[in-house]
Amino acid sequence: MSGQGDLLHVVTADNITPARLRLSKAVVWGAAAILALVALVQALNANGQIDLGFTNWRPTLYAFILWSVALCWAQVLGKGEYGKRSLFVLPAALFVVSMVVFPLIFGLGIAFSDWNLASPTGRKFNGLDNIRQMWGDPFFWNALKNMVWYVLAILPEYAIAFGLALLLNAQIRARKFFRVAFLMPLMLSPVAVSWMIGKSMLEVRFGPISRLARELGVDNPAFFSSPEIARFMIMAMDAWTYIPFMMIMILAGLQAIPKELTEAAKVDGAGSWRGFWEVTFPLMLPVSITAILIRIIFKLKLADIIINVTSGGPGGATDSVTSFIFREYRDRSNVGYGTLLAMVYLVIIVIAMTILMKLADRWMRPKF
Amino acid sequence: MSDQIFHDSATDRGHRAKWWTSRILIYGILLLWCFICLFPIYWTITTSFKMAPDVMKGNMVPWVDFTPKWLGWRSLGLSPDTIGNESTVRDEFLKRFYNSAVISVSASTLAVVLGSLAAYGLSRFSYRFGFMKNDDISFFFLSQLILPPVVLALPFLVLYKSLALLDTRIGLILLYTLTVLPIVIWIMRDQFGSIPTELEEAALVDGLSIWGAFLTIIMPIALPGMVAAFILSLVLTWNEYFFAALLTSTNAVTLPVMVASQTGSQGISWWSMAALSFAAILPLIVIGILLERFIIKGMAAGAIK
Numbered sequence: 001m002s003g004q005g006d007l008l009h010v011v012t013a014d015n016i017t018p019a020r021l022r023l024s025k026a027v028v029w030g031a032a033a034i035l036a037l038v039a040l041v042q043a044l045n046a047n048g049q050i051d052l053g054f055t056n057w058r059p060t061l062y063a064f065i066l067w068s069v070a071l072c073w074a075q076v077l078g079k080g081e082y083g084k085r086s087l088f089v090l091p092a093a094l095f096v097v098s099m100v101v102f103p104l105i106f107g108l109g110i111a112f113s114d115w116n117l118a119s120p121t122g123r124k125f126n127g128l129d130n131i132r133q134m135w136g137d138p139f140f141w142n143a144l145k146n147m148v149w150y151v152l153a154i155l156p157e158y159a160i161a162f163g164l165a166l167l168l169n170a171q172i173r174a175r176k177f178f179r180v181a182f183l184m185p186l187m188l189s190p191v192a193v194s195w196m197i198g199k200s201m202l203e204v205r206f207g208p209i210s211r212l213a214r215e216l217g218v219d220n221p222a223f224f225s226s227p228e229i230a231r232f233m234i235m236a237m238d239a240w241t242y243i244p245f246m247m248i249m250i251l252a253g254l255q256a257i258p259k260e261l262t263e264a265a266k267v268d269g270a271g272s273w274r275g276f277w278e279v280t281f282p283l284m285l286p287v288s289i290t291a292i293l294i295r296i297i298f299k300l301k302l303a304d305i306i307i308n309v310t311s312g313g314p315g316g317a318t319d320s321v322t323s324f325i326f327r328e329y330r331d332r333s334n335v336g337y338g339t340l341l342a343m344v345y346l347v348i349i350v351i352a353m354t355i356l357m358k359l360a361d362r363w364m365r366p367k368f
Numbered sequence: 369m370s371d372q373i374f375h376d377s378a379t380d381r382g383h384r385a386k387w388w389t390s391r392i393l394i395y396g397i398l399l400l401w402c403f404i405c406l407f408p409i410y411w412t413i414t415t416s417f418k419m420a421p422d423v424m425k426g427n428m429v430p431w432v433d434f435t436p437k438w439l440g441w442r443s444l445g446l447s448p449d450t451i452g453n454e455s456t457v458r459d460e461f462l463k464r465f466y467n468s469a470v471i472s473v474s475a476s477t478l479a480v481v482l483g484s485l486a487a488y489g490l491s492r493f494s495y496r497f498g499f500m501k502n503d504d505i506s507f508f509f510l511s512q513l514i515l516p517p518v519v520l521a522l523p524f525l526v527l528y529k530s531l532a533l534l535d536t537r538i539g540l541i542l543l544y545t546l547t548v549l550p551i552v553i554w555i556m557r558d559q560f561g562s563i564p565t566e567l568e569e570a571a572l573v574d575g576l577s578i579w580g581a582f583l584t585i586i587m588p589i590a591l592p593g594m595v596a597a598f599i600l601s602l603v604l605t606w607n608e609y610f611f612a613a614l615l616t617s618t619n620a621v622t623l624p625v626m627v628a629s630q631t632g633s634q635g636i637s638w639w640s641m642a643a644l645s646f647a648a649i650l651p652l653i654v655i656g657i658l659l660e661r662f663i664i665k666g667m668a669a670g671a672i673k
Binding site for chain 1: 394395397398401402404405406408409411412415423424426428482483485486488489490492493495497505508509512513514515516517518519520521522523524525526527529530531532542543545546549553577578579582603606607609610613614623624625627628638641642645648649652653655656657660663664667668
């Protein structure tokens with residue numbers, strides 16, 4: 001989708017009088033003035049200079065909504081047909097900007113302060129103290145290290161998903177049944193999964209998997225007491241929920257491969273093994289990379305299962321960054337430090353994803 | 369004449385044996401994976417009908433190993449003999465269920481409306497907001513996908529506190545809309561990209577305005593895509609736990625938070641937890657079975673270009 005020129009050409013015969021143009025400007029700036037005024041009054045009220053009895057910042061929010069509506073309206077007033085087009089994108093853009101960019105800037109302010117929500121002293125700016133604390137926090141680095149492991153676990157997931165997609169794409173009966181059955185884990189909420197699998201099926205005394213393990217000769221099956229096994233269990237549960245996701249993307253890619261190509265390979269004498277590696281797999285590379293990138297993005301948000309099954313234990317071995325910050329907030333209700341950690345995490349993610357996307361771009365470009 | 373004259377050659381017979389082994393292998397793996405996918409669900413359903421001794425003995429098959437009892441469902445107030453009575457647990461459950469339903473449906477609707485409009489605009493017109501052109505705007509929307517929820521969670525906690533939006537449904541709806549918006553835009557951009565512009569051109573020649581053409585001509589064509597985006601958003605928002613756990617306390621608590629708080633307390637009343645878990649996942653199982661087509665369509669949108 002190139003951004004050059006409209007795909008839809010419309011001849012606009014707008015007749016925008018100077019008065020209308022002035023009105024549109026007046027609407028925007030008037031609403032902005034109201035917003036500024038309300039915000040100013042509220043700020044004064046919050047500082048205690050004047051007392052108007054506001055208990056919260058809702059009026060400012062309403063003024064902001066008013067301004068947004070005014071901005072959209074003014075687009076049509078001032079630019080006519082062209083303004084109506086921008087009305088398609090403007091609401092979503094305003095929504096995202098106000099919901100992401102503003103909280104992020106606000107969050108930057110929080111990140112450099114000591115702010116315990118439970119204590120009445122309120123926010124205290126403490127400069128770089130949080131960074132120093134982070135530098136010496138072994139649990140945070142441990143959580144980051146765990147994230148690397150969790151992300152690496154995507155490779156076996158991908159292999160399994162690819163295998164299942166190949167099977168579903170083969171000549172089989174009851175394909176629809178298998179597809180629905182394979183899709184099921186994705187529909188379940190991670191919280192329910194963490195009870196269903198993590199807390200009951202893996203329960204040491206009565207869980208069916210523990211029973212199976214005992215049958216197989218493991219004396220004392222404990223799934224969440226040693227760090228490595230606990231981490232593996234979390235990976236397995238997460239894989240269980242998300243393998244269908246990758247499988248379906250890969251399946252869609254497989255179905256889009258023209259039959260002629262695989263047939264031609266067969267005619268040329270390639271067995272199924274060579275046919276796969278030299279025709280199917282290279283053709284699937286773009287889809288695979290997309291699927292893996294999206295999966296990485298989802299994996300970086302991993303928290304629900306960890307919070308509910310191990311809450312980071314034993315000794316932080318299963319912590320993801322998200323679950324660690326969640327616990328940090330739950331235990332100390334200090335928003336400042338948690339926000340700083342989250343910001344650092346965001347920076348790391350953005351850098352890592354940019355590098356990954358650049359690499360992926362290079363791989364996807366045809367070599368010959 | 370008992371001798372057979374024509375034989376299959378050895379290669380052909382070998383081929384058939386190979387065919388059978390590959391069949392058995394394929395179906396074996398498929399069934400094994402089916403078992404892995406469905407067993408936890410089966411386990412949850414059966415456990416909700418068990419009693420303490422059944423759990424401890426590890427009985428698996430109803431009517432063979434154990435007789436199903438309504439114990440778990442009675443504690444939720446949903447068994448046949450308690451369904452008519454007053455039950456605080458059931459009221460609580462229904463309230464959470466209602467919260468979840470309202471929040472996920474409104475958030476998905478809002479996201480589909482905002483996202484479809486934006487995706488349509490981006491696929492048809494060229495914009496220029498300051499330095500941002502179409503590709504930049506698309507990237508801006510899609511890049512929200514990378515943003516981990518934890519980055520927004522604490523600032524929102526503070527913001528919502530000062531806006532008195534903490535523990536309200538509106539607050540969660542806005543946040544959930546934000547989290548699914550990039551996915552909706554991704555799916556819908558694909559969808560609109562595949563609709564030829566000649567359709568609108570014809571409509572415009574016939575005198576419709578741009579918005580009229582969009583609402584009466586394009587929307588009906590893109591409806592399957594919108595449904596797919598809606599269902600996918602519904603699944604994601606219904607299951608969301610992290611924001612709900614942080615931002616709600618009493619009024620707006622959603623079903624996953626309730627399940628988490630119930631199952632967090634260790635104990636061996638598995639039957640009631642199983643009943644609760646199963647009641648929480650049931651709507652999505654139904655959606656998954658009935659609307660599987662749309663979910664797959666939605667997820668495949670990004671895969672094929």
